Amino acid sequence: MWVCCRLGSGYQEEEGCASNRKRHFKPNSVGLQKSVDKHIAKVWLIGKDEVWFVPLSDIEEIEVLKTGDKYDEKICNKCHCLLPVSDFDQNQNNLHGIVRRPSCKLCRTDIDKRAPKSRQAKQFEKKRPKAGTLFKCPICQRRSIVGVTAKIVADHNHHTGDIRDFICDSCNTGLGKFRNGENYLKNALQYIQESG
Numbered sequence: 001m002w003v004c005c006r007l008g009s010g011y012q013e014e015e016g017c018a019s020n021r022k023r024h025f026k027p028n029s030v031g032l033q034k035s036v037d038k039h040i041a042k043v044w045l046i047g048k049d050e051v052w053f054v055p056l057s058d059i060e061e062i063e064v065l066k067t068g069d070k071y072d073e074k075i076c077n078k079c080h081c082l083l084p085v086s087d088f089d090q091n092q093n094n095l096h097g098i099v100r101r102p103s104c105k106l107c108r109t110d111i112d113k114r115a116p117k118s119r120q121a122k123q124f125e126k127k128r129p130k131a132g133t134l135f136k137c138p139i140c141q142r143r144s145i146v147g148v149t150a151k152i153v154a155d156h157n158h159h160t161g162d163i164r165d166f167i168c169d170s171c172n173t174g175l176g177k178f179r180n181g182e183n184y185l186k187n188a189l190q191y192i193q194e195s196g
Contacts, residue, residue: 001032001033001061002030002031002032002033002061002062002063002064003030003031003032003033003041003043003059003060003061003062004028004029004030004059004060004062004082005025005027005028005029005030005031005043005045005052005054005058005059006027006028006058006059006060007027007058008024008025008026008027008028008029009022009023009024009025009054009058010022010023010025010043010052010053010054010055010058011023011040011052011053011054012050012051012052012053013042013050013051013052013053018040018053025045025048025052026047026079026081027081028081028082028083029045029046029047029048029079029080029081030045030046030047030062030064030075030080030081030082031043031044031045031046031052032044032046033059033061034051036056039055039056039057040053040054040055040056041053041054041055041056041059043059045080046080047078047079047080047081062082067082069085069097069098069099069100070097071085072084072085073085074087074088074100076088076102076103076104076107077102077103078103078104078107079104079106079107081104083104085100087104087105087106088100088101088102088103088104088105089101089105089108121154121163124154124163125154127166128152128154128166129146129152129166130146131146131147131148132145132146132147132148133145133146134146135150135152135166135168137150137167137168137171138165138167139167139168139171139174139175140168140170140171142168144168150168150169150170151168151169152166152167152168152169153166153167153168153169153172154166155167155171155172155175
């Protein structure tokens with residue numbers, strides 16, 4: 001059963017048992033309730049990837065399929081907390097209404113801190129391929145006409161903010177989906193190789 005731990009406190013699991021000291025985690029953390037013993041529930045918190053013993057009075061059962069842009073609350077894809085949709089910035093509109101970012105404003109602040117450094121970005125922008133010129137993406141190797149058959153973007157390291165190079169928008173989206181992490185890409189390659 002999916003639950004929301006509203007107060008964000010409990011006893012972390014240590015060697016299969018509850019620790020002696022009450023500790024805190026993010027309020028409204030979402031997890032899977034594993035078991036209940038009297039007034040305490042054993043909950044695996046998805047955002048922390050840890051098991052905690054949480055008082056039943058602090059837990060609320062939730063229907064995860066009834067969260068998101070069409071509802072009053074949404075689960076952040078970074079911290080995995082159940083928050084009001086107003087805690088998520090608007091990303092775009094579609095036929096069904098507003099689509100909000102998958103990460104809450106607080107998590108976005110951390111993400112946005114790693115945006116390209118402005119001085120370097122200005123210098124790099126001078127090297128941007130001109131609209132209508134031929135461009136070959138260093139990742140997919142696809143040739144395109146800048147601004148006509150492909151959008152070209154400045155790719156940056158999400159850990160340092162340093163700009164790496166210009167790449168096509170498709171590859172930039174792909175890197176973003178893999179969270180720009182080397183391990184994610186290695187895991188994807190290993191998965192493909194093992195799956196045939």
